[in-house]
Amino acid sequence: MIEIRELTKRYGNVTAVDGLSFTVGAGRVTGLLGPSGAGKSTTLRLLLGLSAPTSGSASIGGREFRDRPPGAREVGVLLGTSGVYCPHGGNTAREYLTGVARRHGIPLGRLDDVLDIAGLTSAEHRRVATFSLGMRQRLGIACALLADPPVLVLDEPLNGLDQRGLRWARTLFHRLAAEGRTVLVSGQLPMELADMADELVIIARGELVAGQRAARLAVRGRRLPVSVRTPDVAVLSSLLADEGAAVELNEDQSLTVTGLSARRIGDVAFLNVVPLHELAPEIPER
Template sequence: MGRVIEANELTKRYGATTAVDRLTFTVRPGHVTGFLGPNGAGKSTTLRVILGLNDPSSGTVTVDGQPFRGRPRGLRHVGALLDAHDVHGGRSARSHLSALAHSNGLPRRRVDEVLEEVGLTTAARRRIGGFSLGMKQRLGIAAALLGDPPVLLFDEPLNGLDPEGVLWVRGLFHRLAAEGRTVLVSSHLMREVEHTAQQLIVIGRGELIAAESLAEFAAHGTRLTVTVRTPEVARLTSVLTKEGAAVRGEADGSCTVTGMGADRIGELAFHSRVLLHELAPRSASLEEAFMGLTADSVEYSAGDAR
């Protein structure tokens, strides 16, 4: 059922700012793909170009082999949640979805079906302006599902959801992917998608950093580090760096050592008569792997070039 999204050397510039820089990736059906990067990395810009809301400066992006822009009754082909706040606050949830259904040639029954699916049936006649952010997110997801499309794009869909809502969304995404749809979920937080996505596309400063499975990405987090506490930080640092280790002081007074195991650190400290209060090896988390790979991009800010 799903269709492939393909970007080839996709670039988008706004004046002197390059928001998306020669991105090449493929999003395939049958699993959830996480689209990750710090704020300002170019994620939202990429989604808007996929949807034809912005033209690329160069390169191409296609859905099922052709640009999405210009397709009649677009909600039958691609459903998207880009901004939960981008709705008319004076309308009711049902009237908002009914207008979308009418403009896309969809049967009216789909309105009630998707309202029930996202848990908004009892709020169907309420004005959207009185909705919480979590309710607006659910309404946005309902709009994306309205045309029963094979391709679905979600930008920061977990914002404002309570824990129950987060679990519901994760389950929904898994089900949609299991049905053979192409599901792309954008976020700036690794922990938001690590329990949802099977594939990852990671960008920073508009450039591709990684395009691989979650398991492959997790391998970046297997770097072993050792936490050390000692009253003789300077002496230990000198001893360890001479042997090729890297030592970083932490705010709590401890040191983080990379490039050397705990056993070897203990041996060198013993022979150098350096007193140790703690020696604790640990593996970096998936979140730390993500932060490490995107560290150079976090400070990037060029307007609102998300």
Template sequence: MAASPTTGRGRPDSLDHMIRLTSLTRRYGRTTAVHDLTLTVRSGHVTGFLGPNGAGKSTTLRMILGLTAPTSGTVTVDGVRFRDRPRGLRHVGALLDAADVQGGRGAEAHLRALARSNGIPRSRVDATLREVGLAGVARRRVGGFSLGMRQRLGIAAALLGDPPVVLFDEPFNGLDPEGVRWVRGLFRELAGQGRTVFVSSHLMSEMEHCVDRLVVIGRGRLLADQSLAEFAATSGGSTVSVRTPQEGALTARLTAEGGVVRAEDDGTVTVTGLSAARVGDLAAAHRIPVHELVTRTPSLEQAFMALTATSVEHRAGEVAR
């Protein structure tokens, strides 16, 4: 189900629509879901929001939207609490749960109701349905939609007010490959227009393809707030892969230099503690031929697992005690 390339969107009137969290905390009895969270999500980027189950991501998104009140601290969008805006969809669009739609309504009727309550022109309903690829089923009841179609409708609702800030929770669920590719492009387009795009998902492979920056939390606390490249480099640690016909000689030289060397089943050796440039210089200095020399940066998933290893609430395979 292809989406129309025609968006009908303009650029935001400001290029600095920030989400700002300051000492944000939410407690449920003795449980602290979010603890003293301070961060700024800036415009012009696709910012990924990651964390293990129970990390506090959903609670944080709900507090941004005024659906859950913080126990302490503040959260504002463009300097104002979302709940203080009478026509919120003009300022912030969000998809939190694609299933949270009245199934007896048609897609068009659902968006029209949202448009009327937020003072949004009716023309935006038609334009948004075309954009997400649902124009052909606009009057079909949402209860008969597949999960992927519901996801598209949820995205349409988030875009309806042409907002400068958009939040998406698990936006890839139920989408086919074409839909996933379209969503990636949509996020890039929105950020390129100067909007603030904040995306939460457990699908690391998709996040790796579409985000510029990452915010990671664990047990309600901030663990990382940095670019994707910085996160992969600092959280997982880079290694150097070397292929040489004189493995023993090179291993001895690298070990003497302080490197840690591990032989791999494919005939290469993995080196940690030394850069690729230093490995190459040592090999050249001792006339050891090198057939392959590659720096390997960990995947987003590997870096994420390393960073959050002590923050996982429920670990599979553990024996109950």
């Protein structure tokens, strides 16, 4: 179990995390949701002992990692999507994983398992520098799973994944949770994260906006507004109203749509040949 208790982190006059509290239970996938700058990555760094909190606590299995980050066999970690895979882009996926395995004393036979799990077996001899962002994400997740840890902490692992990749991630995370592992996944995409998380924790400006079950129901219930920009404001507004959405025209000519998911709004626009310049679910702020 992961426990965050009144966690606060200040950098001078800037408060990155402000009295944050939530728990992540074993056997479930928990999503940590919030916009860029909400404090998600800072929270994870505090949890992993990569930064010291100003006050409060963050523990994994009842243990705080203030003095050192947890080992690979304790927690599988993915932080960021670049610069963490290998010091030289010329390394292949297998070469990178081999280096990580040797550094942590992990049997090299495990490499075939995680490459297969990540769907990278056919690309194991490709240089990492040639990988797309989605493939790098898969490689990062493979690395997090290398030591077969009981806890996974993944920072925005869905970025760069296409629909096939999202389905793969959803299946994988739920399988890992079904094995009794603790899975914490952060992200900025409400519908995608809600689709795969058993529970959601929504934060904004370093504070808790909604916790766990209530947040999950709010997102899956499509109560979060969606910001939309299009040159065909009148046409799209009419189409969305026909779908049962509430549509508000803002002063900057953007639309705020409630009652439909971003995915459904995109489908309606596509099917009616209406161009979209922006389609973004809005994260509630205090």
